[in-house]
Amino acid sequence: MERKEAKDRNAIISEINGPVIKVRHARSFSMNEMVVIGEEELLGEVIEIFGDQATVQVYEDTTGLKPGLFVQGQGLPLFAELGPGIVGHIFDGTQKPLSAMYRDSGPFIRVGKTAVALDRDKAWYFKPQILSGTKIMGGQMIGVVQETDRIAHRVMIPPNLNGRLMEIVPEGLYTVAEKIAAIEDEKGEVHEIKLYQKWPVRQIRPYQKRILPDKPLFTGQRVIDFFFPLAKGGTAAIPGGFGTGKTITQHQLSKWADANIIVYIGCGERGNEMAGVLLDFPNLPDPITGRPLIERTIFIANTSDMAVAAREASIYTGITIAEYYRDMGYHVALMADSTSRWAEALREIAGRLEEMPAEEGFPAYLATRLAQFYERAGVVITHGGETGSVSIIGAVSPPGSDFSEPVTQHTKRYVSTFWALDKELAGARYFPAVNYLNSYSGYVEAVAQWWQRKAGLDWVKLRNQALTILKEDARLMNIVKLIGEDALPDDQKVVFHGAQLIKENFLQQSAFDPIDTYSAAEKQVVMLQIIMKFIERMQDTVVAHRIPVYRIMELPILEELGRMKVRYKGDDLEPFKKILNRLEEQFDDLFKRET
Amino acid sequence: MTVGSGLQYIGLFRVQGPLVFVKGVKDVGFGEIAEVVTLEGKTRLGRVLSISDELAIIEVFEGTVGLSAINTKVRFLGRPFEYRVSAEEVLGRVFDGLGRPLDGGPPPIAGKARNINGMPVNPVARAYPQDFIQTGISAIDAMNSLVRGQKLPIFSGSGLPHAHFAAQIVRQSSLLEAGKKFAIVFAAMGTKHEEVQFFRKDFEESGSLKKVVMFLNLADDPSIERLITPRIALTVAEYLAFEENMHVLVILTDMTNYCEALREVAASKGEIPSRKGYPGYLYSDLASIYERAGRITNIGGSITQIPILTMPDDDITHPIPDLTGYITEGQIVLDRGLFQKGIYPPINVLPSLSRLMSDGIGADRTREDHQNLSSQLYAFYAQAKRVERLASIIGEEDLTARDRLFLKFSNEFERKFINQGAYENRTIFETLDRGWELAMILPTRDFTRVQPEEIKKYGSKAAVDADPGYGDPENGKPEHENEAGKWKD
The missing domain is CATH 2.40.10.170 (Thrombin, subunit H)
Structure with missing residues (x-):
């Protein structure tokens, strides 16, 4: 971050308690103001003011700090630098550039001053798209920088600035620090415009108006898209104990979701996991454009061994960046893994402040903070008149897989889609371990039309038919557990085997199989149609014609049903149509043989 | 003054x-x-x-x-708190929980003084761990593979043989072979004298004592010292791995004692507790230990961590195993039921997991069929456990023929695959072949996770090689009886 020159050295540390320090003579500080501490310039934020004392949370390790060290206010709240040079890069929770830090100071993270978030030396090719002299509004686009091969970075004037464009530079190479335009505001004051702007991370970026989500955030993951869809601009939570596949699901979504920009926040998670993502993403092609995924991805990494207060900030830094790209008219998907670690950081700071705890030691404002975060998702009409969206997918790590704990419960209140991960399914290596009984989506109606157009059939009906079988099966499972499957009457056996087909051949999806890892919408529809046709014919054969279930279970078509997900990509639906034909034939044959 | x-x-x-x-x-x-x-x-x-x-x-x-x-x-x-480290002064030595010599030798004085808290690793600088370590233990190698730079804890219970098991991993890990420089850093926190003696004797017998550094805080040593012991141990490990380019295996036993010491201090300070009286920062504190495993780009060495913890009352949802599982890259869970059946090592593979497995195995690293076979064995074993539950209610007699096959699979899988001698060292290929042999107990139509080509290549071989008396007793029965319970969950 850029810091102010030293001038006021009155404020001094009076107490240090882990990541929280108390500062004396701090009358000039304001709430949420950024401060730097001592000669090393550790970064902190004011979180409480009492008389001439202030409490500061420090975003770095405080070991070695002493009472008496000076603390300087920066006159600015904690902000993010927004401009070209974000996409494809990795930052820590306060937007320190981790690659530059590695280059400058080696593999370990040292405290204190570092490089600024956006590279000041890199020149970008800026193309102006507006003439000087024009009247201009906050958020309006004035030109473009090609940030990566697939992201055109629309350079906008800051949202709260209106006036007349005095001058704008000609097309050419400019660094983010150079002036590219000047604006005279209504009061006659002249403002310099650069390729980047600063924005306080805890403040939502303004827009013209919000609109209701109506398109799915398509992910290629069958259980999500087909059964529990998320809409662009919607919110989802993935709760699950350790080992249930939260992180793999988040990775799958960041790989395959049809968003323009992905913001991936590794919040208090494993360092090796981030290393894995950083190894994968530059090589993986995007299913839509074929370009490396890294060209649309932004990483915020505050691993569990990094400072705890910066973990708290990482969520806000991430969402601010997401909103900035939304303002350019992009669809942004934000993954936060894991919001529980963020909540724990809140709890840790609150504990050090000796605040009165609510449930399980969490502060009473946990729910409010969660709401403020998830409410920053949405589809909006931007000030520039574009439609953009931010979708939020938050992983939750409930202690002991107990969903009744406060973070899961409060999160449930503010998200519309809930993908509950199940420990037992994960134990059997049944992935994605999304429990289809506890999960739900509030966007089924919103995306129904999209599916209708895509599939040319009543998607809601097909989905409901399949869900009904799954739910009926869950009820039967309780009986089967007690008396065995043989005791079921034939029509219930059909449900039982039918549900099995849906589970094994449709819901189960391998993230590691090159074909199965992504399922196009058309493939999803045709696969489930085939399975539902099988169940329908089975129902008919067993119930109406008294042919035993095991005869049907011997049909060779079952093997094809089992392998279709890994065999055909779905860009050509012909093989699926053939399977459907063979399915009908084999039932017809069976019927002839048996009657 | x-x-x-x-x-x-x-x-x-x-x-x-x-x-x-x-x-x-x-x-x-x-x-x-x-x-x-x-x-x-x-x-x-x-x-x-x-x-x-x-x-x-x-x-x-x-x-x-x-x-x-x-x-x-x-x-x-x-x-x-700083500690001076040099390879000559620490390898083969024994120190107390605060790093003072217990073996009569001099304290380490050469080398740079290092802050024992270490520094967080820049995630950009981490090299992703992908090198398979063969431990010679089937339940780990096939089902929960360990890779160099991983942190894989053992979740144990009081009285379970975690010490023998950990010692076997140390003894057999091919980490120790191939002429590569290696070292073992052993940190005991509130560990019993007996257990420490056992490890010492085992290191001695396997001839690796010269490569071991021990930091011992025993059960009767001051408890608060335990907060320092793992940090000194990891400081030494980081020096050996990242400056001396050694492959370091760190054993931390027992993390439960460490966490209790942390709780003691937090309680005395009057901090607001979260679950079970543990401080709210237990996760961050544990992470500051566990995250010190790994590899760094362009540096040859690695730190592989095997922390051991005893779950109070065998409860995996207790905050200590729970938070550990959220930080580490998987867990190996020991099971009292298997132990009582006489299975060694008593690893319950269902809740066990290695998160780094999928990238450390496969055609170039172990064998092409590894991932699918492992997944298939998981599916069969999980199904078999459900059948066992059913059998305990309705009795084995009333099971379908197919379900009885699952029972047989579960039994054989535990006896022939998970179970092995404390000195039995199986190669990964032996382990995988054994896995195929057991999988073939079930009809190939039930193989939903492996490719038909894999069954042809590895499965049929296993079936032919298998002991004739070890075939499928249900084969003689009429086809439909065998198939009646198919597609069942």
Whole structure:
């Protein structure tokens, strides 16, 4: 971050308690103001003011700090630098550039001053798209920088600035620090415009108006898209104990979701996991454009061994960046893994402040903070008149897989889609371990039309038919557990085997199989149609014609049903149509043989 | 008054549990080390936990017993806890929980003084762990593969043979072979004398003692010392791995004792507890230990961590195993039921997991069928366990023929695959072939996770190679009876 020159050295540390320090003579500080501490310039934020004392949370390790060290206010709240040079890069929770830090100071993270978030030396090719002299509004686009091969970075004037464009530079190479335009505001004051702007991370970026989500955030993951869809601009939570596949699901979504920009926040998670993502993403092609995924991805990494207060900030830094790209008219998907670690950081700071705890030691404002975060998702009409969206997918790590704990419960209140991960399914290596009984989506109606157009059939009906079988099966499972499957009457056996087909051949999806890892919408529809046709014919054969279930279970078509997900990509639906034909034939044959 | 770089204060304001409070201090830093000198002139080490203008709170590692308010002296050393490391001075040595020699040798003095808290690793600098370590134990190699730079804890219970099991991993890990430089760093926290003796003897017998560094805080040693022991051990490990380019295996036993020491200090300080009285920062604190495993780009060495913890009352949802599982890259869960059946090692593979497995195995690393076979064995075993539950209600007699096959699979899988001798070292290929042999107990139509080509290539071979008497007793029965229970969950 850029810091102010030293001038006021009155404020001094009076107490240090882990990541929280108390500062004396701090009358000039304001709430949420950024401060730097001592000669090393550790970064902190004011979180409480009492008389001439202030409490500061420090975003770095405080070991070695002493009472008496000076603390300087920066006159600015904690902000993010927004401009070209974000996409494809990795930052820590306060937007320190981790690659530059590695280059400058080696593999370990040292405290204190570092490089600024956006590279000041890199020149970008800026193309102006507006003439000087024009009247201009906050958020309006004035030109473009090609940030990566697939992201055109629309350079906008800051949202709260209106006036007349005095001058704008000609097309050419400019660094983010150079002036590219000047604006005279209504009061006659002249403002310099650069390729980047600063924005306080805890403040939502303004827009013209919000609109209701109506398109799915398509992910290629069958259980999500087909059964529990998320809409662009919607919110989802993935709760699950350790080992249930939260992180793999988040990775799958960041790989395959049809968003323009992905913001991936590794919040208090494993360092090796981030290393894995950083190894994968530059090589993986995007299913839509074929370009490396890294060209649309932004990483915020505050691993569990990094400072705890910066973990708290990482969520806000991430969402601010997401909103900035939304303002350019992009669809942004934000993954936060894991919001529980963020909540724990809140709890840790609150504990050090000796605040009165609510449930399980969490502060009473946990729910409010969660709401403020998830409410920053949405589809909006931007000030520039574009439609953009931010979708939020938050992983939750409930202690002991107990969903009744406060973070899961409060999160449930503010998200519309809930993908509950199940420990037992994960134990059997049944992935994605999304429990289809506890999960739900509030966007089924919103995306129904999209599916209708895509599939040319009543998607809601097909989905409901399949869900009904799954739910009926869950009820039967309780009986089967007690008396065995043989005791079921034939029509219930059909449900039982039918549900099995849906589970094994449709819901189960391998993230590691090159074909199965992504399922196009058309493939999803045709696969489930085939399975539902099988169940329908089975129902008919067993119930109406008294042919035993095991005869049907011997049909060779079952093997094809089992392998279709890994065999055909779905860009050509012909093989699926053939399977459907063979399915009908084999039932017809069976019927002839048996009657 | 001045001693070293710090000042000396006489008299304590307050003593509470493991904490002492000193008033009127000046120029003392957060996290600094203090020497507390008793009336008899003995020195105890402590660390500054909280500091304000007038008051310093110090946790005393060796306890506060016998400290008097008037005559105790406190010296602040003006630096955090540091440890000097050089390869010649630590390998083959035994130290106490604070890094002081127990073997009669000199304390390490050469080498740079290093802050034992270490520094967070920049995630950009991490090299993703992908090198398979063959432990020779089937349940690990096939089902939960360990890779170099991973942190894979053992979740155990009181009385379960985690020590034997950990020793076997150390003994057999091919980490130790191939002419590569390796070292073992062993940190005991509140561990029983017996257990430490056992490890020592085992290192000695396998001839690796010269490559071992031991830091011992035993069950009867001061409990607060345990907060330091793993950090010294990992400081040594980081030096050996990242400066001497060695492959280091770190055993931390028992993390439960460590967490209890942390709770003791938090409670004395009057902090607001979260679950079961543990402090709210238990996750961050554990992460500061576990995250010190891994590899770094362009550096040859690696740190592989095997922390051992005993789950209180075998409860995996207890905060210690729970938070550990959220930080580590998987877990190996030992099971009392299997132990009572006489299965060694009693690994319950269903809740066990290795997160780094999928990238460490496969055609170039182990064998092409590894991932799918492992997944298939998981699916079969999970199904078999459901059948077992059913059988316990309706009796084995009433099971379908197919279900009986699953019962047979479960039984054989535990006896022939999971079970192995403490000195039995299986290659990964032996392990995989054995897996195929057992999988073939079930009809190939039930193989939903492997490719038909894989069955042809590996499965049929296993079936042919298998002992003739070990075939499928249900084969003689009419087809439909065998198939009646198919597609069942």
